[in-house]
Amino acid sequence: MTSTIARNRLDAHTFTGPGPELRASFAENGFVLLDGALDAAELEAIRTEAVRFCRGELGEIIGAEDVARSDTSGLSDEDVLRQFLCIHQPHKVSDVAMRLLRHPKIVSVMTDVIGPNVKSMQSMLFVKSEGRPGQPWHQDEFFIPTRDRSLTAAWIALDDATVENGCLWVLPGSHKRGVLYPDRKQDDPRFDCSIEAYDFPYHDEDAVPVEIPAGTAIIFNGYLLHRSLQNSGKHGFRRALTNHYMSAESLLPWAALPADTHIGKHDYRDIVLVAGEDPYAYKGTEDIARPHSRPDKDGGCDRW
Template sequence: MTTKLKTITNEQKEQFEKAGYLIVKEVFTIEEIKEIDENFMSMSNEVIPGCFAPDLSQSLKEGEGDPLKRYPRMMHPHRVNDVAMKYMLHPKVMKILADLFEEEALAAQSMFYFKPPGARGQALHQDNFYLKVEPGTCIAAWTAVDSADQENGTLLVVPKTNNDELYCPEKADAKESFTTHYVKVPKGLKAEPAILDQGDVLFFNGNLIHGSYRNKTKDRFRKSFICHYAGESTTKIGSFYSPLFKGNGSKVEPETNLDSGPCGEVFDVEYPH
């Protein structure tokens, strides 16, 4: 029986199920993107325990060290910031996710990536390797706060890997990736850039292989607000991602998934996605 869609089209749902990802244009208005941008740029000027720890002495000037020391990624800002919570649970995003999950969505994680000029990218990986959602998998909603293209290091996706099992990663090239895990592109497939304008959202399956190259520009950030979600039928999730939140802001606390995953405990040392 076909589930009746409430927000996206049948063609969009088919795209998501076949390729593992879907770009939805203009999910957020310019005014909403401005609010997100100004909120996180303001937060970037302070140390927020458990969420964000910039080295405020670092400079973005070319050749003066790692720009990610000044602008590292922000983890779980919804736990300390109302604007982050507001947009993680944005009704339009939650409705799209309900169509993709075929059930109501629960928010598991929020992140903000600044990706300043010259910053390294993130090696190819799979999100559910870290979130450990059971049954099924998670879905990411990757919002372009700045226009994202190949020059400033937009996301790369490997279509049709959404139905693959989780791969055991190899060690990433630290010169190009700020994270340590790397998943090879399966034979016969290739990574493709997802080009987004401000306010567009890329939704993708938690088993989809994805990552990014460095920001090659000298004067453009590639800021993005990224959230991960599970379906309401989720019974287990990694402890770092609990509690989950319904669209109305109420908490849900599924069983903590203590399984070390398909590759053993040695891989749990990676900082949570």
């Protein structure tokens, strides 16, 4: 799957669990690989759940109304999956996705690199079938702002992720400055409707392709520059489950600011506490986000 040179380059970033070496590597490079984050049974469970999502068995998916109105009974599971690029917030309606959001092996690493109190606010189930686009260079903190730079992603490969099928590429160390680079709209056919970060002091030649086997997770900092390219169409799906975490001590100024809320106390409360205590538990939690489909350019970027 991976060249010897590339594999050796990634071996230095690969760990089986938390510890001082993992923390040091994460701090220096902005990412680590967690070997065997999911076992074979867990992989099969979330792949099966993806089909149920795409067949509408778990309820409405906003942005996929055309699919919901169609009869998928005559379609194979693969053809049903191919109608989607990514489903946001699967944990809101799926017990399987919620269990993986709280997965002990992943949460143990999150408490190691974030701190003892950790909450989550987002999950994403990427399908990315043959020919479907990737995402341009971006930083997750642009989309999910925290108050303490604690945003951390767990990107879990549900299929072997390779250069050919559109694996992640990362710019090691690009998180260190802790700044968000300029952004712009882009019309590159290799990418979906996402914005593109630019004018940063790195080059494409500095990037590392993160080719990993199914079940491995890449844990990365919210300021790390990363992207993915098109699935070349030669080897089927490149499915992945991505969950986002942050410190429970941080407010989450996400979504629109309510009219009666001071900007300093803006706090999105549709969260799941996965470890420790929530200092803001007195605020309660809300059920705001619903599962929705991410459009690629063919789906119309005006829907995004």
